[in-house]
Amino acid sequence: MPLSDDQPHTRTRLPVAEQSSYPSSRQPRPLRTLLTVLVIVTLLVLAISVANRGKADPNTSAGPASGDSATAPAATGGAGSAGGAGPAPSGDQPVGTTSNGIANGYPHTDQGAQSAATNYAVALGSADMFRADARHTIVATLADPAVLPALQGRLDQGFGGDTAARYGLDAQGKAPKGLTFVSRTVPVGTRSVGHTESDAKIEVWCTGLTGLAGERSTQPVTSNWYTLTLSLRWTGGDWKLSDYTSRQGPAPVPGDQQAATAEEITGAVQQFGGFRYAR
Numbered sequence: 235m236p237l238s239d240d241q242p243h244t245r246t247r248l249p250v251a252e253q254s255s256y257p258s259s260r261q262p263r264p265l266r267t268l269l270t271v272l273v274i275v276t277l278l279v280l281a282i283s284v285a286n287r288g289k290a291d292p293n294t295s296a297g298p299a300s301g302d303s304a305t306a307p308a309a310t311g312g313a314g315s316a317g318g319a320g321p322a323p324s325g326d327q328p329v330g331t332t333s334n335g336i337a338n339g340y341p342h343t344d345q346g347a348q349s350a351a352t353n354y355a356v357a358l359g360s361a362d363m364f365r366a367d368a369r370h371t372i373v374a375t376l377a378d379p380a381v382l383p384a385l386q387g388r389l390d391q392g393f394g395g396d397t398a399a400r401y402g403l404d405a406q407g408k409a410p411k412g413l414t415f416v417s418r419t420v421p422v423g424t425r426s427v428g429h430t431e432s433d434a435k436i437e438v439w440c441t442g443l444t445g446l447a448g449e450r451s452t453q454p455v456t457s458n459w460y461t462l463t464l465s466l467r468w469t470g471g472d473w474k475l476s477d478y479t480s481r482q483g484p485a486p487v488p489g490d491q492q493a494a495t496a497e498e499i500t501g502a503v504q505q506f507g508g509f510r511y512a513r
Contacts, residue, residue, distance in 0.1 A: 329353075334375045340473045344434065348424045350473035351436035351464040356508070358462070358478070359419025359442055363393045365407035378467045378474040385475065402446050402453045413448035416455050416503050427463070434466045434473065439484070447500040455499050459485035 329349060331339040337353045340346035354376050362368035369389060377385045398407050401415065409415035419442045428435035440462060445455035461484070465477035494502070 334371050336372065336375050338375075338472055342431075342468060342473075344426050344429045347429060347434035347466050347473050348426060348436050350466055351434075351438050351462075352421045352424055354464060354475055355421055355438040355440055355462050356419050358389075359417060359440065360508070361415055361417040363389070364398050364401070364403055364415070364417065366390070366394060368407075369393060376475050378469055378476040380467075380469070381476050385477075401444070402451075409446055410450075413446045413451055414500055414503055416443050416445055416447050416499075418443045418508055432468050433476075434468075436464050436466065438462045438464065447496060447503050449496050451496060454496070455503075459483055 329337045329339055331337070336357050337349075340350045357363075357372050357376060360372075362372060370386065373386050373389055374382065394407075398405070402413070403409060403415060407415075419440050422439045422441060424436055424438050426434065427437055438461065439459075441457060441459050443455055443457055445451070446453045447455050460480055460482050463479045463481075464475060466473045467476045468474075
C-alpha cells in the first residue's frame with residue numbers, strides 16, 4: 235500500500251564505515267585528463283611545424299644559375315665575407331680556352347689578372363717544369379714575348395741541373411724506375427698588389443707537394459707553403475707573365491695527422507688528377 239505524503243519521513247544514517255564502502259559519483263577521470271594533454275601537445279607540434287615551414291632554409295635556397303655568375307655577390311672580389319673570414323672568392327665568367335693545356339683569354343680586368351696568375355702558378359709548379367722540352371713549351375705559352383728569352387733562362391737554371399738532381403731526377407727530369415716524381419702547386423688565395431691598364435702584380439698564396447713517391451724513395455713527398463708574386467703585362471689581348479719572385483710562407487701549424495705510407499702517396503698521385511684554376 236503506497237504511503238501518503240502526509241506521513242512523516244524517516245531518515246536513516248549509516249555508520250561511517252558503511253558509507254565509505256559505496257563508490258562516489260564525483261571521482262576524477264584520469265583517462266580524460268590524459269587525452270586532453272595529448273591533444274594540446276599535438277596542436278602545439280602542428281603549430282610549430284607550420285611556422286617553421288614558412289622560413290627559408292639557407293642551405294637549400296636557390297642561387298643564381300652558373301651562367302649568371304657575373305651577378306653573384308662573389309663577383310665583387312674585394313668584398314669581405316659575411317662571417318669576417320676574409321675576401322670572398324672572386325671571378326666573373328670562367329675562361330673557356332686553353333693553349334698547350336694552360337688556360338688563356340683572360341678578361342682585361344684586375345680579376346682577369348688574378349685568374350691568369352693563379353693558373354700560371356699551377357703551371358710553374360708542375361712536374362713538367364723539370365723536363366726541358368715541357369718547360370720550354372709552358373714558358374713560351376704564358377710569358378710575355380718581350381721577356382721570353384730572359385725568363386726562359388732563369389727558369390732553366392731554376393729547374394734544371396742541380397735542382398733536378400737534388401730531387402733524384404736524371405738530366406731529362408725523369409724519376410728512377412719504380413718511383414713517381416710529384417710536384418704540384420695548389421693555390422689557396424690571391425690578392426692584387428698593383429693594377430693598371432697595362433700591368434698587374436698579383437700575389438698567389440700556395441701550398442705544394444714535392445718529392446719522389448715509392449717504397450725505395452730517399453726523397454719522400456713533403457708539403458710546403460709559399461707565396462708567388464707574379465708580374466703580368468697586357469699584351470696580344472691577354473695577360474702574360476713578365477717576372478716572378480717567391481718567398482716562403484705563410485705556413486699554418488701542421489695538423490695532428492699521421493703521415494701516409496709511400497704506397498698510399500703513390501696511389502693518390504696516380505689516381506687524383508690536378509686542376510686548372512680558370513675562373
